Amino acid sequence: MRKKEINRFPKLTAICMLILVGLCTSCKDLLEEEPKSLAVEVFYKTPQEVESAVNAIYPPIRTQMAEYVATLECHSDFLYGRGSWENISLYQGFNDTNTGRVVPFWNGFYTAIRNANLVIANSPDGAAYDSYKAEAKFLRAFAYFQLVRNWGAVPLRTELNMEQRDLAKSSVDDIYAFIEKDLLTAEMGLKPVATAAGRPTSGSAKTLLADVYLQMAKYPEAAAKANEVIQSNKYSLIQVTSKANIQDNIFGPTVNNSPEEVFYFKFSRLTNEGNYLLFIVNHPSTGLFGFPGAYAVHGNKTNPIFVNWNANDLRKSLYDNINFGLGANTLVTSKFVDKLATTNRTAGNDNTVYRYADVLLIYAEAAARAENNVSPAALEALNKVKRRAYGYNPAVPSVVDYTAADYATTPFLDLIMKERVYEFAFEGKRWLELKRTGKASELVLANKGKTILPKHLLWPIPLGEIDYNDALDPVTDQNPGY
Structure with a gap:
């Protein structure tokens, strides 16, 4: 017997997933979901069956996004964790108390991958699909x-090998090549x-692809994809x-x-369909969340x-400067x-994976890196984000604009990083950016006074995966330091 039969790719689990999960429905007219009991041994018969199968991809990711974002923020050089998140922001590694924070993320992402593989393998050909x-x-x-940014090399499970129980890790380069191929197909097929x-x-696919290209240091490609989104004039x-x-207007629950x-x-105010992040970060004294918050991720003045x-x-x-027991400089x-949330999971605020500000800042960085120069277009993209932050019209030049004099003294890429940390705090982006740019050690030391070790750059492969997957060696395939 295996030590742990974790949620991988057996047929029984696949069938159960299709009939038990549902993407949230709400007053926001979210995805209509009517899961059906579908046999995976045969192709789905109708577009409605395929749609139900697609809807089953979302919940394993969506339901864990709040804690995933919070965990990433605790790793960053700006925010701090309390309770079982504290060791993460102190860079003491994972232990029996906090390692459970990342295991559900691994399982959730792979469950979503499994469900996506089922759709890709079992959907009929044709324009309707x-x-x-x-x-x-x-x-x-x-x-x-x-997965690849947090764990590095991982098993690459696709529609072609999803029945294979034991699967070795694929290289980081192979995983990125696979991601790129998927997104190029998605870009052409999505409306x-x-x-x-x-x-x-x-536009979603182009933006994710631009972010992936930025991670891969394929800067001309990243700039081109981000610019396609900008030039589409669909976003502002x-x-x-x-x-x-x-x-209210950017992040509000309505x-x-x-x-x-x-x-x-998407999230809604329906029972257990709300965004859990508000419970994690809010403090009861502010009255901004209709249920007592946990204030488990915070800042410091x-x-x-x-x-x-x-x-x-x-x-x-x-x-807000609130001393809840961690000192007078604590920020929430x-x-x-x-304010109308009634439980820890009834906040209607959506999880903002990619906003137009992402597109502009991806373009600004990628264009500057690709051209080894600061073009007017790259500078304008950065300035739009800054203008908005100071209350000005993003489309009109203002007195707060960055100029050539600014990036003559401060590198343009550093100005972009500064805008990103201000713009995307509590959205789960800073730690991944620090790793991508190779500045994690430098900036964590400068801003938190903490020294990080190489082991902190990757999360441990869950023991359940190593126990289950005989193609993984518990010594050589575990990430360094665990």
Whole structure:
């Protein structure tokens, strides 16, 4: 007997997954889901059956996004964890208390991959099914993108080997090549406009592909894909003039299909269909969340990132100074608000995977790296994000714009990183950026005063995977330091 029969790819698990999971339905008209009992040994018969199978890809990712984002933020040089997250932000590695934080992420991403493989393998050919298979490949690529950045080399399970129990790890390069291929197919098969709220579009695929190319250091390709999204004129930044505008109009619980949305995981105020992140980060004293928060991820006023942040930047106002037992300098975010939430999982705020601000900053960095120069277009993309943050019209030049004098003294790429840490705090991006740019050790030491070891750059392969998969050696295939 195996030590652990974890959720891999046996047929019984596959069938059960199709009939038990559902992507959320809500007053926001999210994806309509009516899962059916479908045999995986034969092709699905109708577009409705394929759609139900596609919908089953979402929940294993969506339901864990809040804790995934929180865990990534605890690793960063800006935010800190409390309780079982504390050791992560202290760079003491994983132990019996906190290793359980990352095992569900591995299992969830692979469950989503398994479900995507079922769609790709068992859907009929024809125009009626192309967009569904493209959607499955987009989600599979998204899942592998998370796996490879956090765990490195991992088993590459596809529709061709999903019945194979024992599978060796594929190289990082092979995994990225597979992701790229999936996204190129998804880009061609997805529609420019979402068929339902929460479904990816061709713009979603281009944006994810641009991010993947940036990770792969394929800068001309990253710039080109991001620019295609910009030139489509389908997206724009929402103008804001106050803290409340940011809370309500960009991240609010009733926002749906905003011009800034490129790809979001959708949530609603229905029971157990809300965004759990609000419970993780809010503090009860603020009254911003209708249920007592856990304030488990927080900031600190003495962190140099916060100290050096211009007070006129509206994004800085999204932090409340609350001493809940960790000292007078403790900060709690007010970025996500839902006063009408009644439980820890009834906040209606969506999980913002890719916003138009992502597209602009990906383009600015990729173009500058590709051209080894700061073009007017790259500078304008960066300035649009900064203008909005200071309450100006993003499309009109302003007094807060970066100029040639700014990047003559501070490298342009550092200015982009500064805007990213301000713009995307509590969205799970900073730690992955620090690793990608090779600045994790430098900036964690500078901003948190902590020294990180090479082992902290990758998460441990779950023991359940090593126990189950005989193609993995428990010594040589485990990530270094675990």
